Amino acid sequence: MPFAHITGWGMHVPELILTNDDISKLVDTNDEWIRDHTGIRERRIAREHEFPSTLGVEAALKALQVANLAPTELDLIICTSSSPEYFFPATACLIQDQIGATKAGAFDLQAACTGFIFSMNMAAQAIRSGSIKSALVVGTETLSRFVDWKDRNTCILFGDGAGAFVLQASDKPGGVISAVMHSDGSGADALILPGGGTRFPATEATIHEGKHFIQMDGKEVFRFATRVMGQAVLEALEPAKLTLDDIQWIVPHQANFRIIKTAAKYLKMSLDKFIINVDRYGNTSTASIPIAAVDALQKGQIKPGDKIVLVGFGAGLTWGAMVVEWTGPIPAKKHIRTEPYRLFARLRSLLRRIWRRIEGFLSSKEV
Numbered sequence: 001m002p003f004a005h006i007t008g009w010g011m012h013v014p015e016l017i018l019t020n021d022d023i024s025k026l027v028d029t030n031d032e033w034i035r036d037h038t039g040i041r042e043r044r045i046a047r048e049h050e051f052p053s054t055l056g057v058e059a060a061l062k063a064l065q066v067a068n069l070a071p072t073e074l075d076l077i078i079c080t081s082s083s084p085e086y087f088f089p090a091t092a093c094l095i096q097d098q099i100g101a102t103k104a105g106a107f108d109l110q111a112a113c114t115g116f117i118f119s120m121n122m123a124a125q126a127i128r129s130g131s132i133k134s135a136l137v138v139g140t141e142t143l144s145r146f147v148d149w150k151d152r153n154t155c156i157l158f159g160d161g162a163g164a165f166v167l168q169a170s171d172k173p174g175g176v177i178s179a180v181m182h183s184d185g186s187g188a189d190a191l192i193l194p195g196g197g198t199r200f201p202a203t204e205a206t207i208h209e210g211k212h213f214i215q216m217d218g219k220e221v222f223r224f225a226t227r228v229m230g231q232a233v234l235e236a237l238e239p240a241k242l243t244l245d246d247i248q249w250i251v252p253h254q255a256n257f258r259i260i261k262t263a264a265k266y267l268k269m270s271l272d273k274f275i276i277n278v279d280r281y282g283n284t285s286t287a288s289i290p291i292a293a294v295d296a297l298q299k300g301q302i303k304p305g306d307k308i309v310l311v312g313f314g315a316g317l318t319w320g321a322m323v324v325e326w327t328g329p330i331p332a333k334k335h336i337r338t339e340p341y342r343l344f345a346r347l348r349s350l351l352r353r354i355w356r357r358i359e360g361f362l363s364s365k366e367v
């Protein structure tokens with residue numbers, strides 16, 4: 001049975017920075033309160049021309065560059081987002097088109113902030129089963145567009161950005177070792193974007209009632225998160241036959257510094273073993289785990305051979321954890337430059353659109 005290795009990683013965040021002081025001009029809050037209660041100092045906000053697919057494409061191409069893998073070699077793309085570009089088509093298909101992943105199947109997976117763990121597990125299982133050889137997992141968000149900038153309960157928390165991992169099959173042991181996934185829909189109301197689905201399709205009334213904004217019971221989510229995070233880490237270690245002493249790094253979902261601190265206390269682990277960058281990016285939902293991991297890799301914290309645990313939680317309610325032995329890129333003779341693939345993808349997309357029109361025209365003549 002092949003092993004599923006993480007061979008590439010990339011992140012991309014918008015340039016625009018929104019500080020706590022900036023938010024204090026919008027709602028009754030202040031830098032000190034936000035830092036004390038969440039650990040967040042600033043977050044990135046997408047500009048009008050930035051979307052989940054555009055941020056996701058940047059992260060994906062960086063990840064493919066690290067993996068030294070051409071987009072055309074990808075078998076599968078899973079995109080996970082709490083702020084997808086459309087209801088349909090899937091954001092994964094937009095990314096597939098923009099990077100020129102000509103043979104990849106692409107779909108979205110929705111598990112809110114736990115989406116990256118769930119998607120990684122699905123991609124790893126597909127590789128372990130032998131049905132595919134490579135996969136790209138992208139977490140990408142422009143959640144700022146779902147935030148009510150008059151609600152101080154939520155607008156201080158979220159930020160935009162994208163992170164991506166490439167997974168590849170190898171006979172060498174390592175990579176994704178184990179994972180656990182959990183859900184509890186009885187807590188669906190605790191964190192919800194009620195409008196725009198089929199329960200509350202967009203109408204003047206739903207817009208007026210603010211149903212298209214994130215609604216959250218902060219205390220309830222806080223209690224849930226602190227309860228499940230530590231447990232999920234221990235649960236994922238069990239099938240891997242590892243203990244916390246074997247683990248070099250925990251990469252938690254970056255929602256709130258206090259939640260991470262409580263998890264560290266529960267696990268009786270030093271906070272130094274936790275990768276934390278919530279101060280700079282806020283809660284980027286599905287993108288927070290890969291963004292934190294890429295940050296740690298760039299600082300030289302995570303190294304090949306390290307055993308790490310990714311752990312997340314979010315709306316649903318959902319939570320999960322994954323144990324990984326970090327390996328890095330598979331040594332290769334050839335060196336791929338991903339930039340030409342972006343240009344090729346644009347041209348290919350344009351030609352396919354034109355060809356579809358011609359086909360439509362010809363078939364209408366036949367009828």
Ligand SMILES: CC(C)(COP(=O)(O)OP(=O)(O)OC[C@H]1O[C@@H](n2cnc3c(N)ncnc32)[C@H](O)[C@@H]1OP(=O)(O)O)[C@@H](O)C(=O)NCCC(=O)NCCS
Binds near residue numbers: 029030225
């Ligand atoms: C949202 C959150 C930061 C609020 O922190 P908290 O310590 O629970 O704060 P409370 O709601 O108890 O509010 C405490 C006080 O601060 C006030 N307050 C709330 N938000 C505030 C803000 N942004 N700025 C200033 N004051 C604020 C409240 O009105 C309250 O005032 P009161 O005591 O006079 O009534 C916290 O509950 C949290 O992080 N929850 C988890 C959210 C999360 O992670 N969501 C994403 C999951 S993927």
